[in-house]
Structures are given as structure tokens and as C-alpha cells.
Amino acid sequence: MAKEKIILLLTPAFPAHEQDWNWLPVLQRLTLSMQAIDADLPVKLISFSYPYQNKTYFWNGMEVFSMNLMHLNKVQRLLAWCKIWKQMRALNQQYQIQSMVSFWIAETSLLGSWFAWWHRIPFYAWICGQDAKPGNRFARLSKLKPANCIAISDFISDGFEQHYGIRPMQTIPFGVSPTPTNTHFNNRPIDIIGVGSLKPLKQFHLFIEVVALIQQQHPHLKVLICGSGELHDALLEMILEKGLEHNVQLLGEVMHHETIQLLSQSKIILHSSNYEGMSAACLEGLEAGCQLISFVKSMHTEIDHWQIASSVEDMAQKAMTILDHPPAATKRVMPYSIYQTATKVLEFSNR
Known part of the structure; x- marks a missing residue:
């Protein structure tokens, strides 16, 4: 009797329950879209670090194996790796794993790539951001080649090739879902918004510098920052x-x-980060009708309503130009939809 086919996803974290929407919402949208497109090819997940407990549970009908590696020491971690390997082996014995996809070049890609190689299972590693920076030992230890690497953006693809000599064959950004939104630009009470963790990488101190320059010309400026972190x-x-x-x-x-x-x-979303794969907040802002200004250009191609600033002063000037000469109506921009992303994953998984 033929085994049931599955796709196995390896991720550092996944929501603990269906109301846990702040844990990797982009991955949540991706798995739900994959399930909606092809319900006959079940998705199963191994989550390495979160939730903070060892358990097997179901999330929107998908089976999730939580391994709780977050706070383990080196010896405990090696033992946990053995447990993950056994879990992958058990799944491979019970099902026909059509393909394996790891998110981030980390423990997920290390264990996943070697298990897939040993059992001759198609494997893909999704490079999602800081894992493309130099010094990532898992990039050297994982069994990677251009054909099994996917970059989340052109910026990440360029960086990974520069630092590790591997040019990912595919660039697939995480897309977003369409949402109801305000279509009148001038009826938006928030002038500027920032979204992200309050940590050094995101450079929110520069965000404040930009706002200070704009406030000199717009004294009643209204600005919100959504995020928590060490720099609060x-x-x-x-x-x-x-x-x-x-x-x-x-x-x-x-x-x-x-x-x-x-x-x-x-009206405007400012993204002051000095390193970014493909910010979900940026794409969600564009889809919601915001004008976007960032320091990092994620894709080689131009994207409507996304401007690239060269300095704090340039970012402030670009924002003031938008505030001084607002468009008559909002244009929602969705360069990448999550449906397109899910379709591409299923396409290479079915090869």
C-alpha cells in the first residue's frame, strides 16, 4: 500500500495555538495558503525552539512537533538533535516525504539537509534574513548548493553569494494577504508609523532623528511605533x-x-533598519495603502510607493514631500501575495 505523501517544514518557531498570531505570522499565512491550495498534500511541521514544551499538537489541522530547544545547554542540545532526527525518521517511515523545507540557515537546515541527503528526499533551505550575514557556521555545516537554496529577497541572495559563494537559484519573498483598508489618503490620522522590534538592528534611534527633522516643519505630526525590545x-x-x-x-x-x-x-511607514531580508511589515504597509521609505532596497526591481533613502536627511525630505503633496487617493500595492508564495512552494515540492 502506498504511503501518504506529505511536505515537512522545519522552523525555529511556530504558534503554540491558533490564537498565537504574533509568532511568525508570515509562516502561518504560508502554511494556511498551502493547505487551502492543495488539501491532498498535508503539511507537517517540526518546530525547534518554540513552543516552550515538548509536545505534539494540531494547529488548524496541521500536525506540529514541538522540540523546545530554546534554553538547552550544549549537551542537552545534542541530545535534542538526536530526538529530532528520530522524529524525522519516524515520519519518513510512516509517510512519503515529498519534500523538506527549512526556514533560516540554522539548526533547521543543518539537520534537515543531512537527513534529506541520507534518505534522498528533495530539500530546500529558505534564507530569510540575518542568516545570510557572515559568520553563520550553519551555512558551512549544512549541505547546501544553489539548487536547494531559496532567498527571501535579492538583497539576501546577493549577500549569501558574497559571504558563502552560493547563489540561491530562486528568490521567493513571503507575500501578504489582501485586507480591507482605508482608501482615502487624507483621512488617515496617523502621519508616520514604524513597526519592528526595538533592538539595535532596526535603528529606531535614526527613526526618531528623522521624525525630529520632520516635526520642525510639521509641529502637529502624529507618529506611532509598534514594537517592544531592549531599547524601549x-x-x-x-x-x-x-x-x-x-x-x-x-x-x-x-x-x-x-x-x-x-x-x-x-500615511507613511518608515523602515530604518540597516539590514533587512524582506520585511513583512513593509509589504503589509504597502498593501494597506501606506507610502514606504526605507534604507535597504530588498529587490532589484522597483516597487510602487517604495522609496529608498540614502540618509536620515534624505528620508526626512522624502517623507515631508509626501506629507506636503499627498496623493488624492490611496493605492494599495501588493507586489507579492502569499497565494503566489504558497503556489511556488507546492510547485517545487511536487517535482
């Missing part, structure tokens, strides 16, 4: 020092669906 107190102090306490509000961590609502009420 430092950013709050900076806001007070620059006299922006009536302009800038730090909202802390915001539920994903609430972030989408805020984006639909915002």
Missing part, C-alpha cells in the same frame, strides 16, 4: 530629549491584526 527606555529618553513627547507614541508589542488596522490608518 533609551528611545523614550530620546523622544523626551528632542521634545517629541506630544508627537511620538511607543505602543509596545501590538497584536498582528491590530498592527494591520493601524497601517490602514497611516
Whole structure:
């Protein structure tokens, strides 16, 4: 009797339950879209670090094996790797694994690539961001080649080739889902929004510098920052020092669906990060009708309503131009849909 075919996804984290929407919403949308497109090819997941418990559970009908590696020491981690290998072997014995896909070049790609090679299973590693930076030992230890590497953006593909000599054969950004949004640009009460973790990589101190320049010309500027992190107190102090306490509000961590609502009420999304694969917040902002300004150009091609700034002053000037000469109506831009992403995953999984 023929075994049932499955796709096996390996991820550092996955939501613990169906209401846990702040854990990797892009991966949630991808798996749900894959399931909707081809219900006859079940998706199963091994989540390495989160949830923080060893358990097997179902999320929207998909079986998830949680391994809880987050807080393990080196010896415990090696033992956990053996347990993950046994879990993959058990799945391979029970099912015909059509393909394996790991997210990030990390433990997921290390174990996944070698298991797939040993059992002659098609394997793909999705390079999603900082894993393309130099010094990632898993890039050397994983069994990677151009044909089994997928980059989330051209920026990441260029970086991975530069640092590891491997040019991913495919570039597939995580797309977004269409959402109802405000179509009148001037009816958006939030002038500028920022979305992301408050950590050094995101450079929110430069975001505040940009806002300070704009506020000189727009004293009633309304700015929101959605995100939590280690730099919260430092950013709050900076806001007070620059006299922006009536302009800038730090909202802390915001539920994903609430972030989408805020984006639909915002004119401009500023993305001050100095390194970015393909920010989901940026794509969601474009889809919600925001104008986007960032320092990093993720794709070689031009994307409507996405401007690239060369400096703090340039970013401020671009934002002021939009505020001073607003478009008559909102244009929703969706260069990459999650449906297209899921379709491509299923296409190479069915080869």
C-alpha cells in the first residue's frame, strides 16, 4: 500500500495555538495558503525552539512537533538533535516525504539537509534574513548548493553569494494577504508609523532623528511605533530629549491584526533598519495603502510607493514631500501575495 505523501517544514518557531498570531505570522499565512491550495498534500511541521514544551499538537489541522530547544545547554542540545532526527525518521517511515523545507540557515537546515541527503528526499533551505550575514557556521555545516537554496529577497541572495559563494537559484519573498483598508489618503490620522522590534538592528534611534527633522516643519505630526525590545527606555529618553513627547507614541508589542488596522490608518511607514531580508511589515504597509521609505532596497526591481533613502536627511525630505503633496487617493500595492508564495512552494515540492 502506498504511503501518504506529505511536505515537512522545519522552523525555529511556530504558534503554540491558533490564537498565537504574533509568532511568525508570515509562516502561518504560508502554511494556511498551502493547505487551502492543495488539501491532498498535508503539511507537517517540526518546530525547534518554540513552543516552550515538548509536545505534539494540531494547529488548524496541521500536525506540529514541538522540540523546545530554546534554553538547552550544549549537551542537552545534542541530545535534542538526536530526538529530532528520530522524529524525522519516524515520519519518513510512516509517510512519503515529498519534500523538506527549512526556514533560516540554522539548526533547521543543518539537520534537515543531512537527513534529506541520507534518505534522498528533495530539500530546500529558505534564507530569510540575518542568516545570510557572515559568520553563520550553519551555512558551512549544512549541505547546501544553489539548487536547494531559496532567498527571501535579492538583497539576501546577493549577500549569501558574497559571504558563502552560493547563489540561491530562486528568490521567493513571503507575500501578504489582501485586507480591507482605508482608501482615502487624507483621512488617515496617523502621519508616520514604524513597526519592528526595538533592538539595535532596526535603528529606531535614526527613526526618531528623522521624525525630529520632520516635526520642525510639521509641529502637529502624529507618529506611532509598534514594537517592544531592549531599547524601549533609551528611545523614550530620546523622544523626551528632542521634545517629541506630544508627537511620538511607543505602543509596545501590538497584536498582528491590530498592527494591520493601524497601517490602514497611516500615511507613511518608515523602515530604518540597516539590514533587512524582506520585511513583512513593509509589504503589509504597502498593501494597506501606506507610502514606504526605507534604507535597504530588498529587490532589484522597483516597487510602487517604495522609496529608498540614502540618509536620515534624505528620508526626512522624502517623507515631508509626501506629507506636503499627498496623493488624492490611496493605492494599495501588493507586489507579492502569499497565494503566489504558497503556489511556488507546492510547485517545487511536487517535482
